[in-house]
Amino acid sequence: MERFDLALASPRVGPEAALAELTSFRIGGRPGRLVDCFDQAELVAAVRQTDRAGGPLLVIGGGSNLLAGEELGGLTVVRDRRGAVRAEADGREIRLTADAGASWDGLVELTVERGWAGLAPLSGIPGSVGASPVQNIGAYGAEVAQVVESARVFDRRADAVVELRAEQFGFAYRDSALKRSMAESARPTPRWVVLDVTFRLDSWCPQMPVAYPGLASALGLAMGERAPLAAIRRAVLAIRRGKGMVLDAADRDTWSAGSFFTNPLVSADVAAALPPRAPRFAAAGGLVKVSAAWLITASGIERGQGLRPGAPAATSSKHVLALTNRGGATYDDVLALAAWITARVEARFGIRLTPEPVRIPPIAPAPA
């Protein structure tokens, strides 16, 4: 067995840190409490204690899928500072178990260097291993559901550490049972807090088939042809940088949560009513996935557009699907822009966009 340490390069901030310092949107106030956990017992104890005190609780990873309000005095934020990774060979396969607090892209880079196939198309996605199954992260023809074998989680409802097998995650497009558990309870943390995730990767051949047209053309290949993992990672990172989809403190187009809306899944009838040039892809259950970016652009919304010229929240100047903080944007600024875009698309196409990031509305401190 080999061991590595890939702790998330999270900012070394004190307990007085604001969510503006802990999230890629750079928006959000100071939580009532910030607890850093360096082993599993501390993490479980912090979650349990906060739940018993009545919460609300935010288990935070890289803060790259969060939009938080300015008043958070009633919120407890728990950070997992562990980053251990264990690799075990199992025939031609590698079973890789990573602590939830490990850096997602650090893990991808490690697998590419080692020639372990499975994660390369997911290069450049910010955040932690623990959050990766929450919205079943995906990009460039891959999603994490394809390689998750199991995870150890703390089940807050059962008050127990249990193992979830892949089939228990209820993975769907940008969705899982973990994400749905938040929607049901309107809480910013799932019922299941991920402690570590085990991935099953292929150590047989340091190549993968290319499953996304834009990536295939960047590599000069036909769809389905195989490419070396390192070439896939390089090409994905280059495409992502061009869209402001790799975090860069100096580039305000990356002060975002990535894509703000998921691609809508619509019935075949709704898809057929769209103009012929609208991109569409067959999805599970006879549904059709349509491009949110195309719908937004076709509704007359441009890159770099806000509710007024110079507004602090605007679409990215590189990619219309990312809503960005141009400096000084508030929670309400971003939500107002999102509501305007949603209304424009719905009026034009009758399709309602679904926001992707987890929202944390203002939470006042509990009365003393």
Ligand SMILES: Cc1cc2nc3c(=O)[nH]c(=O)nc-3n(C[C@H](O)[C@H](O)[C@H](O)COP(=O)(O)OP(=O)(O)OC[C@H]3O[C@@H](n4cnc5c(N)ncnc54)[C@H](O)[C@@H]3O)c2cc1C
């Ligand atoms: C520039 C940019 C590009 C992006 N590109 C993509 C992309 O291509 N594809 C994609 O799918 N996403 C993308 N995202 C979104 C984001 O990076 C992913 O959703 C990522 O998995 C979030 O990880 P995180 O650690 O930052 O989670 P956070 O933002 O810290 O948390 C998000 C949610 O996950 C929960 N969570 C965090 N850790 C745990 C845990 N250990 N157990 C249980 N719940 C937990 C939190 O409570 C919260 O509800 C992008 C974001 C940015 C800023």
